[in-house]
Amino acid sequence: MIQLIALFQQPADPAEFEKSYWETHVLLAKKIPGVISLEVSKILPGRDTPAKYYQMAILSFADKDSFKTAMKSPENAEAGANLMSFAAGLVEFHTAEKVAV
Amino acid sequence: MIQLIALFQQPADPAEFEKSYWETHVLLAKKIPGVISLEVSKILPGRDTPAKYYQMAILSFADKDSFKTAMKSPENAEAGANLMSFAAGLVEFHTAEKVAV
Numbered sequence: 334m335i336q337l338i339a340l341f342q343q344p345a346d347p348a349e350f351e352k353s354y355w356e357t358h359v360l361l362a363k364k365i366p367g368v369i370s371l372e373v374s375k376i377l378p379g380r381d382t383p384a385k386y387y388q389m390a391i392l393s394f395a396d397k398d399s400f401k402t403a404m405k406s407p408e409n410a411e412a413g414a415n416l417m418s419f420a421a422g423l424v425e426f427h428t429a430e431k432v433a434v
Numbered sequence: 435m436i437q438l439i440a441l442f443q444q445p446a447d448p449a450e451f452e453k454s455y456w457e458t459h460v461l462l463a464k465k466i467p468g469v470i471s472l473e474v475s476k477i478l479p480g481r482d483t484p485a486k487y488y489q490m491a492i493l494s495f496a497d498k499d500s501f502k503t504a505m506k507s508p509e510n511a512e513a514g515a516n517l518m519s520f521a522a523g524l525v526e527f528h529t530a531e532k533v534a535v
Contacts, residue, residue: 336475338490359535374437374530386528389439427487429475434460 334369334393334431335400341388342423350387353419361412367399368392387423393431400428435470435494435532436501442489443524451488454520462513468500469493488524494532501529 344350362371372391376384394400403409416424445451463472473492477485495501504510517525 371535373535374532377529377531428478430478431475434472434474
């Protein structure tokens with residue numbers, strides 16, 4: 334399983350971020366071909382320190398080939414452009430391979 | 435679902451890290467009470483840049499109460515001490531709440 338992990342820093346306006354994320358981005362991300370699942374987690378603030386990240390999202394794909402196909406798709410370009418319209422500078426991406434535990 | 439997310443930076447000796455992680459730490463982490471799943475992903479290096487992280491691990495718990503109980507358990511103390519014996523300075527933890535997508 335190949336994962337596209339998106340780590341988001343704290344947005345200046347969380348309510349605006351949430352609105353854009355759920356009302357536009359999630360719908361577009363789900364249309365990317367080969368997406369098996371989209372998992373979203375909210376990072377909880379620590380007791381003493383502000384959270385380094387605000388949110389993590391994981392898009393999962395069956396294998397490297399389907400991931401490559403997905404990344405080249407027009408649906409991915411559209412989802413990426415949408416994300417940059419409200420989360421540019423807030424998001425970092427990591428690609429990962431899930432291992433059996 | 436409450437998640438304990440561990441992000442690991444690149445170890446100096448990956449083979450040594452892998453040996454300690456899989457032969458000692460995973461066994462101890464699985465014994466922490468209330469652990470529903472342990473998911474491990476290897477971060478893939480980017481085309482042009484070294485990966486910011488080496489590995490991500492997610493321990494999942496049913497809810498905040500079972501997470502709190504787990505964190506106070508002797509099994510968690512043992513797993514944590516073990517982790518610090520080979521990954522001190524390499525690992526950062528984030529607590530997160532998974533949201534429905």
